[in-house]
Structures are given as structure tokens and as C-alpha cells.
Amino acid sequence: MAVLVRLAGDVDLAEEAVQEAFAVAAERWPRDGTPPSPAGWLITTARNKLIDRNRREAGRAGRQAEALLLYAPGEAAEEGAVPDDRLRLIFTCCHPALGESARIALTLRLLGGLTTGEIARAFLVSEATVAQRVVRAKAKIKHAGIPYRVPSDADLPGRLGSVLAVIYLIFNEGYLSGSGDPVRDDLCAEAIRLGRLLAGLMPDEPEVLGLLALMLLIHSRRAARVTAGGSLVLLADQDRSLWDRDLIAEGQELVRRCLRRDRPGPYQIQAAINAVHSDAPTDWRQVVRLYDRHLALAPTPVVALHRAVAVAEVDGPSAALGLLDGLDLDGHHLFHAVRADLLRRLGRSVEAVAAYENALARTENPAEREVLRRRLAELRSPET
């Protein structure tokens, strides 16, 4: 797909040509047998479809495009060019001139190969909405001249940040659903696939490796995190035998590679924190130290909130509660949930109940609501 977008210079034309090539394959392969290089065959066939189309077009632009296509290298060289084309396509799909929802839809559609229906179900919006986002984004790429190009070194850090954010948003959309809905679980797998793809294409970017490690380590706990009934299990209560040891080993090895590079960034540090959590028992002092570094790189109230959770394990809930004062997170359910938990541990039940209620009022996620309700019920019946 990425090769053809470059050749066609237009996402719609490339998609059409690929669909035509698949149609020819569906007819021929069962009859004549699968060709030795199916991907190469499809690219060549789709390219021929593009040439046919351009021959039908009389205009000068059409002839120029035809010259470009005929000039394109042969099949073997072309498969070698695939990685570069994919990288260009990632940067185009995640271009900051496109809105966030458009970047996500376009990335899943063109790089993930998800249908608009699948994307719509994953993000709980209508198929028409997704289709419209994709059409608008493609039109903007074409008409505004968003290039198929890996950004220059000067622009790379910012532009790569946008790509990583899109992949992590896709992952979180799957992870935070917590409902066990299979389509959303697929989103985590899709984000990891994209993370692996990017890590293969940019193996020297530590934040790329950091994001992949972070997703692998979080995903390794998937089976232990949600019960058969769909309730969330907190990290401390999880059955560690359900954790995926292979994913943990892969994630931890990536974290070690990042440490050797010594160019830390927010994704690498979050991955390192998750790597510490993957060893039993959790070394909370090390987690606090990592959050100190995270806070230095990304001084946001949300990071400070997470740091306070780790501080509670090292210095006790009272010290952590003091850290929450002055954090501007009143709209954030997690802020109230953490506060409630610390108050509960300090035996300040009345304040804890109020804080749990504040948290409940600020989240719609059914699994998270269930955890909060359970805590509330425990507080209100002190005999348990």
C-alpha cells in the first residue's frame, strides 16, 4: 500500500488499484496457483492498474504520472523499498496539520488495514463519522500538499512525537476500555504491531523502543488485569502467574537497550517503571526515583499524581497526601480515586467516602466504576 501511495501520489487511487489487484488475485490464484512472491505480484498488478488508469487519462498530468510509474524500479528492488515507503506513510498519516482523530483513523485505515467499520466500533462512533474523517484527511493530504516524506533531522523530534502519540492513543483506547470487548483488545495488538513496525524502521530512536517496551509490559498483564466477569484487578492483587513472561522478557530487554543508549524520554521512563513492576516484589524506591526523572522531563500534574502513589508505598500515605495538595486535577477521576485511597488507609473514612464519590462522578468506564463502588461499599460497612 505504501509503495503504491508513493507511485500514485494519491491515497484514493492507490487504494483503488490495490483493491483491483486483490480482485484479480482472488480470480487467478485459485486457478493458476499462488505466485512465488504474493506481495510483489500484488504490487506489480496494482501498479499496472495505475498505468492503465493513467493511459485512459489524456491530460498532461496523467502522462507525467505514467512516465514516473514506468520509470519505477522492478519488482525485486521495489520490495526492498517497502520499509522506507511505510515510514513515509506513517509520517504522512500522523502529520500535525491533521486533527488527532483524523490521524488515528488514517493510521488504522492505511497502516493497520482496519476497515472503517472496525475503527468505528473501536472508538464508539458511527461508521459514517469515521468514513468522513478519512475522506477529509485524504482530501487535505492531497489538496494542501502534505508530503510523503520522512521529516528532516531538525523537525524529526517533534514529528516523531506526533507518531508515537497516535500509536499510544490507539493502545490506550484498547487498554482503558477494560470491558474485555474483543474488538478493543485488538486495538492493543494493533498498536503493538505498529510499534514493532516503527521500531524496525527507526531502531536508533530510543523513544520508539521505549514506547514499544511500555506497550509490551502493560499488555503482558492483560490476562490478570480483568476477571472473567469483567472487573478490574489492581496491580497489587493480580495473579502474577497469568502474566505473559515472553512479553515481559521482550519489554525488559528493550528497556535495557534504552538504558545503554542513555538518551531518556517520557516513554522510556514509563517503560522502565513498568519493567520494575514486572519483577516481584516491586522495588518502590526505584519507582519513585524513576518518577522523579519523569517529572523532571514532563513536569505535569498527572505525572506528579502517579509519583505520589509510589511515594505512599515508600514513605506512607500521609506523606503522599501532602503531595496531592495544590495539584490542579479536580476534573480527573484518578486524582480523587488516589486521594480517597490514601484517606482510607489513614482511617479518615468520612473524607474517603466523599473522595470516592467525587471519583465516581468523573468516570464513565464501567470497570473503573465497579472498583470505586466496591471500595465505597467496604467503607460503609466497617465490619468487613
Added chain:
Amino acid sequence: MKNYLLSMYQPEGPAPGPEVMDGIMAEVGRLRGELREAGSWVFGDGLHDQATATVLRASGNEVVMTDGPFAEGKEHIGGIVVIRAADLDVALEWGRRYALATTLPVEVRPFAREDDG
């Protein structure tokens, strides 16, 4: 090559005094020189205050004239630049520099027709 319109949006009210404007104009003049040198300059200039605008609306064969800008708003176009650029990234880089030079929000928008020259 494509042509892009860079529109600079200016808040309502009087322009800043010469102590600010002189620096901005010098910076904008430098940018114009760089655009000319790069062969990317097409046209550009600042506009008089929106109170100097007149709007014409056709109604059948009649045309009605009204004093003032098309849309009353807190912000209006204070100046435009038309540039030629290979792609949006190049146009956005010029736009970024105009935003820094003028301190105004800049809208970058492609013209419909490709520029072959």
C-alpha cells in the same frame, strides 16, 4: 509547486505603538527578502483597518452595498502573503516564521490550482 495563502489574524482595536511595530516591520521585511531570494514570493501586504472595508451583496440584479467588514468579529485579517512552495511542510515553515515575526495567528491555506511554473 503550489500557491499558499498565509492570512494573519489581528485582534480588534488599535495597532501596537511604533516601539513594537518597528521591530515587527523590520522582521517581516527580512522574511519578504528571504522569500524573494528563495523564489517563493508571489504577493503580500498589510491591510488598512477593517472599518475601511465595504461589502457588496447581489440580490437579483441589484447589488446592495454595506459599510464595514463581511463578518464582525474579535479578530480580522490584518494582512496576507501569497507564497509558492513545494509542499505543505515548506509552506508551514514560512507560516511558522510569520507567526513568530508578527506574533499573530497565521492561517495557511492552499490555492485550488497547481502552479506549474
